[in-house]
Amino acid sequence: MNPQLVEITHGRTNPGIDPVLHAWGWEVPVYLFLGGLVAGVMVLLAALELKRRAKATTPAGQAMPFVAIGLISLGMGALFLDLAHKVHVYRFYLSFEATSPMSWGAWILMIVYPVLLLQGLGGLSDGARGWLRAKVGGLGTLLDRVQAFADAKRRPILWTSMAVGAGLGVYTGLLLGTLSARLLWNSAVMGPLFLASGVSTGAALLLCVKLDHEAHHTLVRWDTLAIGVELALLAVLLLGLVTGGSAQQVAADTLLGGRYTPYFWSLVVVGGLAVPLVLNVVEMRRGLRPTLLTPALVLIGGFALRTLVVAAGQYTSFGLMP
Amino acid sequence: MSKTSRRYAMVMDTKKCVGCNACVLACKAENNVPEGFCRDWIVEEVRGTFPKLQAEIRSERCNHCGDPPCVDACPTGASHIAEGGVVLVTHDKCTGCKACIASCPYDARFVHPEGYVDKCTFCLHRVQKGQLPACVTVCPTRSLHFGDLNDPDSDVSRLLATRKWKVQHPEAGTDPHVFFLV
Amino acid sequence: MNGLFPLYQKGAFEYPVAMALATLLGLGFGFALERGGFGSARRLAAQFYGTDMRVLKVMFSAIVTATVGLGIFGGLGVVDLGALQIPGTWWWPQIVGGFVLGAGFIVSGYCPGTAVVATASGNLDGIVSLVGVMFGALLFGALWPVLEGFYQSGEAGVVTLNGMLGVPWAVVAAGVVAMAVGAFLFGEWVERLLAKKGGTEAPDVDPRTRNRVFAGFGVAAALGLAALAVTPAAIAPPAPSPVAQWDAETLADALVRDPGSVYLVDLRDAAACGKDRIAGALCLPEGEEPGAFFATLPPTRTLVVYGASDLADAPADARRFTGKVAVLTGGHAAFHSDILTPPPAPTEATPRTLADFERKQALYAWFTGAEAAPPPVMPTRKAVTRKTKKGGGC
Amino acid sequence: MNPQERPLWNPYVAGAFLGLVLLATYLLMGFGLGSSAAVTRVAVAGAHAVAPAAIENNGYLGAYVSSGAPILEDWMVFEVIGVFLGGLLGAYTGGRLKKGVDRGPRIGVGGRLGLALAGGVLMGFAARLARGCTSGQALTGGAALAVGSWVFMFAVFAGGYALAPLVRRQWR
Known part of the structure; x- marks a missing residue:
C-alpha cells in the first residue's frame, strides 16, 4: 500500500555542499554565458567574412572582435572571482591535464586572445588603421608587422578563429557535461547545446550593433537556425533524462516539474527560444523592420539557460537520489 | 612488500556502528578540521514500508576511488593519487576552482577556509608511521577497519572475504575503496 | 459533479508546472489583448468618449465566451464548478476601488494588464503607467492602518449570480449572452451616432464576422442549456464546497502520515471535547462564533469535523471554511471503536487480511501508545529522500 | 499609418479568442487571469530589497514576504511575463511595434x-x-x-x- 520510504539523516553540514551542493554561484554562469557569447561571435564573424569574401564595412562590425576580447576578459574576471584561492590562479598555466576540461578551457582561452586580436586587426579599415597607428606611438613598427601578418594570412586566421570559437563554445558545455556526479549535466549533448546557444547569443549580440543590411539578413537566418538546433538539442537532453532510470528522472524533474521549472519554461524555452524564433521568421518572411527586443530576448534566454543548468545541475547530486 | 603495491582501504561495519560520532570528533582533532566542517560524517538511513522499517547507520568519508573523477577534473594536478591509492590534494597547487567538488558523487570534498579544497586523507601521515587512521583508533564498537587490500592476511581483506558488503553508488563507476559490511 | 477539470485543483500537476503553464496562458492573453487593440492608450480611451467601443466589445465577448464555456463543461460534468476559485465579494471596497480604477484608467489610458501590452508594443507611456501602478500598490500598503477597516467592510463571502438567483450556471450564462449582445448593439449605435455628429466615420466592423460571432454565442448558450437537459444532476446550483466523508481509518492514516494536512475540529460541547477528543483535534473556541472561527483558518489544509456520532453533513458554519471540508463518518464513536480498540485477529490468514490486520494494529498502537508501537511517524510520500541537519557531528 | 501595419482583429473575434484563453485558464488552473498582483509583487520585491523591515512590518504588504518564498515566484508573475511576450509577438507581427508615446x-x-x-x-x-x-x-x-x-x-x-x-x- 505505502510506497517505499527512505529517510536519510545526515550528520554532514559542510558549507557549500549541504544540504545541496551550491559550490558554484553566479560567477560560473556569467563566465559560461560570456564564453559562449564570444565563441558565437568568433564563429559568426569569421563565417560571415568567409561567406561574403568581404570584410565588415561598418565601424561597429570592425570593432566586434575587440569587444569580444573585452567580454571574454569580463568572463575570466568572473571565473577569477569564483576561485577560492585567487593567488594560485597561475597554477592553471603550470600544467596541462588532459582529462580536465577546465585545463583545456584555460589553455583555449589563451589562444582566444591572439586569434581575436589578429582577426580584429586584419579586419580594420584604412581609416581605423591610421587612427590606431597614431595612438600606439612607439609600438608602431610592431603593429605594422602584426598587421601585415594578419592581412597576409587572413583566411587561415578566419578558419582558426572559427575552430577556436567552436572549441570554446563546446568546452563551456563539456565543462559541465563531463561531471558525471551531477545527473543533469552528465550528457554528451551539453557541449553542442552550449555551442548552439553560444552561436545564437553571439548572433543576437551582433544583431544589436549596426551592421550592413546584408550581414544583418544573414545573421538573422543563422540565428534562427541556431535557435532551432538549440531547441532540438534541449529536447534530446530532456528526453534522454526522462526515458532514463529513476535517478535521471529526478534530474529531469528539476527542469520539468520542480524548483526551476517556471524559470526554465518562461525565460528559456518560451521567452528565450520560441518567441525569438517566431519573431525572426516573421522578420525574414515579411521583411519587417528589425527590433532590438528579439536579440534582447535571446540574450536573456541564453543567460537564463546557463544559470538554470548550473543551479539545477548542482541540485542533482548522486547523494540525493533514492 | 614495496610501497607501490599497497592498496589502502577502509571497511565499515554497519552492523556494529551506533552513530556515536567519535570518528568525526577524532578526525577533527587529529587533522585540525576547521569549525563547521568535517572530513567524515554519520549517516542514518531508514528504509522500508511502514510499519516494517530497517535502519542503517554508516560512518562515511572520501572513498579514495580507484578511478577518481576528482583527479580527472582537476585542472592543475593538485588532486592526485598518492601512495597506496589514497587520493590527496596538494594545497599549494589548488586554485579553489571547485571542479573536483562538483565531480565527486559522494560530496566528500569542501573548500577549506584557507582557500584550498580539503578532504579525508585516510590519515596518511599516521599510516606512514605505522599507525591507524584516527577515526579507526577511537571507534568504541570497532566498526571501522583499515588496511592493505593487496595483503590477503590484512584485516580488511579477511573481512571482505568472509562478510557480505557493499559500496556507495557503485553506478557512478568510480571503484570506491570504502566498503560497508551489511 | 466531480469532473476531471480544473486539472490543477484536481492535483494533476504541481505548482512549478502551473507557473510554467502560466507563461503560455499569459502569452495567449497578451496576444489577444494586442490583437484587440489594447496596446494603444488612445484606442482604449476612445471607449470613454463613445467613439470606439472596443473595450466593451472585447471584454464582454471574452466574458461571454468563458462563462458560456464554463456553463457547457460544467453542465456536462467535465469541469467541477465547485472547485473553481471564485473571487469573493466585499461591496464597498469593490465599488469604490472600481470607481477609482476607472478614473485611473482614463487618466493613464491603460489598465495594469494593457499597460504591459503597451510596453511590449514600444509605448513609453505604458511602462510609466506600470511604474505608477507599483507606487500605487506601495501607497496602499503605507496607508493600510487607516484603510484596513474599509478594506474588510461589506464582506459577503463568495456570492455568484447563479447562486444568488438559484438557477444553474448555464441559465445565467444565456442571460449574459443576451445582455452582452444588447450592449454590443447599443454600443455600435452610439458609435454611429457620435460619428455622424462629429462628421467622422464610425469604426469599421465587418457585419458578417460580427453576425457570425453573435450566432456562435447564441449556439453556445443553447448548447449550455442543452447540456443541462442531458445531465439532470447538474440542474442544482453547485454546492459552495463539496463535503467529503472520511472514515475513521482514512482520518487516522492522515494524522499519522501528515498531521499538517488537516485541521481536526471537535464539534461536541466544550466539556465532552475537553474530556476525550481525538488526538490532535481542536475544540471549538468558547465564546466565539463558530463560523468566524472557521473563516480564520487558512484554506491550505482539509477541515475535518466530527460530532459524537454520525454527522450527515458539515454544519453551515463549517462551510465558511474556504478549503476542502470533510466529515468523519460515525464521529467520535466510530474513531473509538475502529482505531482506539485493538483490532480483532483475522479469522483466515490470507496475505490480504494479514496486511490489513498489520496496518490496523499499527494504527492502534500509534494512537494508544500500546506496546509493539511502530517506529516514529514519518512522511511517506513517494520516495521521500531528505537530508536534515543534525546537531553534533560536525 | 506604418505601411507594414496590419489591421486589428474584429473586436468580437479578439474577445472570443481572449475568452477561450480565459476558459483554458479556468479549465487548467481553476482560477483566472490577472495582472495587477504581479506588478504589485515586483513593487514589493523592489521595496523589500531597499527597506526589508518596512515591508515585513507592514500589515498588508508583509503578507507577500512572510512565507519566506521568493516574492516573485508566483503564478501571476510568470503569467505577466507571458503577457509581455504575447504582446510583443502581437505587436511585431502586426507591424505595430514602435518606440514612442x-x-x-x-x-x-x-x-x-x-x-x-x-x-x-x-x-x-x-x-x-x-x-x-x-x-x-x-x-x-x-x-x-x-x-x-x-x-x-x-x-x-x-x-x-x-x-x-x-x-x-x-x-x-
Whole structure:
C-alpha cells in the first residue's frame, strides 16, 4: 500500500555542499554565458567574412572582435572571482591535464586572445588603421608587422578563429557535461547545446550593433537556425533524462516539474527560444523592420539557460537520489 | 612488500556502528578540521514500508576511488593519487576552482577556509608511521577497519572475504575503496 | 459533479508546472489583448468618449465566451464548478476601488494588464503607467492602518449570480449572452451616432464576422442549456464546497502520515471535547462564533469535523471554511471503536487480511501508545529522500 | 499609418479568442487571469530589497514576504511575463511595434507621461483596494459570475465616464 520510504539523516553540514551542493554561484554562469557569447561571435564573424569574401564595412562590425576580447576578459574576471584561492590562479598555466576540461578551457582561452586580436586587426579599415597607428606611438613598427601578418594570412586566421570559437563554445558545455556526479549535466549533448546557444547569443549580440543590411539578413537566418538546433538539442537532453532510470528522472524533474521549472519554461524555452524564433521568421518572411527586443530576448534566454543548468545541475547530486 | 603495491582501504561495519560520532570528533582533532566542517560524517538511513522499517547507520568519508573523477577534473594536478591509492590534494597547487567538488558523487570534498579544497586523507601521515587512521583508533564498537587490500592476511581483506558488503553508488563507476559490511 | 477539470485543483500537476503553464496562458492573453487593440492608450480611451467601443466589445465577448464555456463543461460534468476559485465579494471596497480604477484608467489610458501590452508594443507611456501602478500598490500598503477597516467592510463571502438567483450556471450564462449582445448593439449605435455628429466615420466592423460571432454565442448558450437537459444532476446550483466523508481509518492514516494536512475540529460541547477528543483535534473556541472561527483558518489544509456520532453533513458554519471540508463518518464513536480498540485477529490468514490486520494494529498502537508501537511517524510520500541537519557531528 | 501595419482583429473575434484563453485558464488552473498582483509583487520585491523591515512590518504588504518564498515566484508573475511576450509577438507581427508615446494631438510628451504616472498610481491603489484590476476582477471574476466582480466592472465604467470630460484634452 505505502510506497517505499527512505529517510536519510545526515550528520554532514559542510558549507557549500549541504544540504545541496551550491559550490558554484553566479560567477560560473556569467563566465559560461560570456564564453559562449564570444565563441558565437568568433564563429559568426569569421563565417560571415568567409561567406561574403568581404570584410565588415561598418565601424561597429570592425570593432566586434575587440569587444569580444573585452567580454571574454569580463568572463575570466568572473571565473577569477569564483576561485577560492585567487593567488594560485597561475597554477592553471603550470600544467596541462588532459582529462580536465577546465585545463583545456584555460589553455583555449589563451589562444582566444591572439586569434581575436589578429582577426580584429586584419579586419580594420584604412581609416581605423591610421587612427590606431597614431595612438600606439612607439609600438608602431610592431603593429605594422602584426598587421601585415594578419592581412597576409587572413583566411587561415578566419578558419582558426572559427575552430577556436567552436572549441570554446563546446568546452563551456563539456565543462559541465563531463561531471558525471551531477545527473543533469552528465550528457554528451551539453557541449553542442552550449555551442548552439553560444552561436545564437553571439548572433543576437551582433544583431544589436549596426551592421550592413546584408550581414544583418544573414545573421538573422543563422540565428534562427541556431535557435532551432538549440531547441532540438534541449529536447534530446530532456528526453534522454526522462526515458532514463529513476535517478535521471529526478534530474529531469528539476527542469520539468520542480524548483526551476517556471524559470526554465518562461525565460528559456518560451521567452528565450520560441518567441525569438517566431519573431525572426516573421522578420525574414515579411521583411519587417528589425527590433532590438528579439536579440534582447535571446540574450536573456541564453543567460537564463546557463544559470538554470548550473543551479539545477548542482541540485542533482548522486547523494540525493533514492 | 614495496610501497607501490599497497592498496589502502577502509571497511565499515554497519552492523556494529551506533552513530556515536567519535570518528568525526577524532578526525577533527587529529587533522585540525576547521569549525563547521568535517572530513567524515554519520549517516542514518531508514528504509522500508511502514510499519516494517530497517535502519542503517554508516560512518562515511572520501572513498579514495580507484578511478577518481576528482583527479580527472582537476585542472592543475593538485588532486592526485598518492601512495597506496589514497587520493590527496596538494594545497599549494589548488586554485579553489571547485571542479573536483562538483565531480565527486559522494560530496566528500569542501573548500577549506584557507582557500584550498580539503578532504579525508585516510590519515596518511599516521599510516606512514605505522599507525591507524584516527577515526579507526577511537571507534568504541570497532566498526571501522583499515588496511592493505593487496595483503590477503590484512584485516580488511579477511573481512571482505568472509562478510557480505557493499559500496556507495557503485553506478557512478568510480571503484570506491570504502566498503560497508551489511 | 466531480469532473476531471480544473486539472490543477484536481492535483494533476504541481505548482512549478502551473507557473510554467502560466507563461503560455499569459502569452495567449497578451496576444489577444494586442490583437484587440489594447496596446494603444488612445484606442482604449476612445471607449470613454463613445467613439470606439472596443473595450466593451472585447471584454464582454471574452466574458461571454468563458462563462458560456464554463456553463457547457460544467453542465456536462467535465469541469467541477465547485472547485473553481471564485473571487469573493466585499461591496464597498469593490465599488469604490472600481470607481477609482476607472478614473485611473482614463487618466493613464491603460489598465495594469494593457499597460504591459503597451510596453511590449514600444509605448513609453505604458511602462510609466506600470511604474505608477507599483507606487500605487506601495501607497496602499503605507496607508493600510487607516484603510484596513474599509478594506474588510461589506464582506459577503463568495456570492455568484447563479447562486444568488438559484438557477444553474448555464441559465445565467444565456442571460449574459443576451445582455452582452444588447450592449454590443447599443454600443455600435452610439458609435454611429457620435460619428455622424462629429462628421467622422464610425469604426469599421465587418457585419458578417460580427453576425457570425453573435450566432456562435447564441449556439453556445443553447448548447449550455442543452447540456443541462442531458445531465439532470447538474440542474442544482453547485454546492459552495463539496463535503467529503472520511472514515475513521482514512482520518487516522492522515494524522499519522501528515498531521499538517488537516485541521481536526471537535464539534461536541466544550466539556465532552475537553474530556476525550481525538488526538490532535481542536475544540471549538468558547465564546466565539463558530463560523468566524472557521473563516480564520487558512484554506491550505482539509477541515475535518466530527460530532459524537454520525454527522450527515458539515454544519453551515463549517462551510465558511474556504478549503476542502470533510466529515468523519460515525464521529467520535466510530474513531473509538475502529482505531482506539485493538483490532480483532483475522479469522483466515490470507496475505490480504494479514496486511490489513498489520496496518490496523499499527494504527492502534500509534494512537494508544500500546506496546509493539511502530517506529516514529514519518512522511511517506513517494520516495521521500531528505537530508536534515543534525546537531553534533560536525 | 506604418505601411507594414496590419489591421486589428474584429473586436468580437479578439474577445472570443481572449475568452477561450480565459476558459483554458479556468479549465487548467481553476482560477483566472490577472495582472495587477504581479506588478504589485515586483513593487514589493523592489521595496523589500531597499527597506526589508518596512515591508515585513507592514500589515498588508508583509503578507507577500512572510512565507519566506521568493516574492516573485508566483503564478501571476510568470503569467505577466507571458503577457509581455504575447504582446510583443502581437505587436511585431502586426507591424505595430514602435518606440514612442501614445498621446492625443493637444498634449506634450511630458504632460502625457505625467498623467500616465498619476493614473497608474490611482490604479495601483484601487486594484489593491478592490482585490484585483480589470483583468483579475472584472474579466476573470465576471466570467465566473461573481457578483462583486460585476459590481466592480460597472464601477470601473462609471469612474471612467465620470472623469473622461476632465481629461478630454489629453486624448482628443
